[in-house]
Amino acid sequence: MKMEWAMQFERCRQAVEVAESRLNTANAVNRLKELLKEAGWRDHIDxxxxxxxxxxxxxxxxxxxxxxKFGSAWSTLDDMYGALGFATMKVGVTGKTFSKEISGTQHRQHYFHVEHVGLYIRDHYDFNGIQYLGTWTEDRVLTKSETLITLHPQGNLIIRLKDGPFAAITNANFRNYRVEQIKGGDFIIYSDIMWKKSDQIIELGTWL
Incomplete structure (x- = not known):
């Protein structure tokens, strides 16, 4: 999946803004420190x-x-809803640590210089539970307004006369198909990364 495609959709662009705004939260800084330690960062080693x-x-x-997180059951029924539905916009960083001596002490103040910010989508396809996957005819999925119409007897008849038989599809239908056809499975997808040049400095505190 390409981020260039995903960025056509407003909810994706909003998710990018939210994810970027969370680069400097307490949780993000703690996560960054853990990753840096795993990569070899120490008090006197950048x-x-x-x-x-x-x-x-x-x-x-x-x-x-x-x-x-982005996407909901009330999102517009468009190509992104069909491809992802609910998904996660993730944000990562590349860069390097540096430190400065704290005057009058033996301690050092540590920082992380962000060189690039990377944004990408992660989504998982599994068919556990009873998730509703849309109301389908043989040729297409009904829009949300059409689905609401089918809840009333008159509307139900109108849709059937117009499009033929239809059915509400759930995860159970896919599981049954998978058993009968011995095809399909659960999997995780990643988009490519949308890179943004950065010069942000994140304060890491003193070494603990």
């Missing part, structure tokens, strides 16, 4: 984290610091 050659999957493992 550390480079990540690079622009990383894939989204690699960033997810070693440089992702926060996220924003």
């Amino acid at each position: 550390c480079q984290l990540g690079s622009k050659t990383m894939s989204a999957r690699q960033m997810d493992a070693c440089a992702q610091v926060n996220f924003a």
Whole structure:
């Protein structure tokens, strides 16, 4: 999946803004410190984290610091709703630590210089539970307004006369298909990474 495609949709653009705004939260800084320590950062040893050659999957493992959920049952029934529905916008960073001596003490104040911010989508496809997947005819999925119309006897008849038989599809239908056809499964998808140049400084505090 390409972020260029996803950014056509307003809810994706909003998720990018929210995820970016969470780079400097307490949780993000704590996560960043953990990742840096895993990468070799110490009180007197600076550390480079990540690079622009990383894939989204690699960033997810070693440089992702926060996220924003997006999509809901009330989202517009468009291509993004069909492809993702509910998804997670993740944000990661590349850059390097540096430190300064605190005057009059033996301690050092540590910082992280963000060189690039990476944004990407992670979503998982599983068919557990009873999630509703839409109301379908043989040829298409009904819009949300059409689905509401089918709840009334008159509307139900109108849709059937117009489009033929239809049915509400849930995860159970896919599970049954999977058993009968021995096809399909659960999986995780990642988009590519949308990179943004940055010069932000994140304060890491003193070494603990």
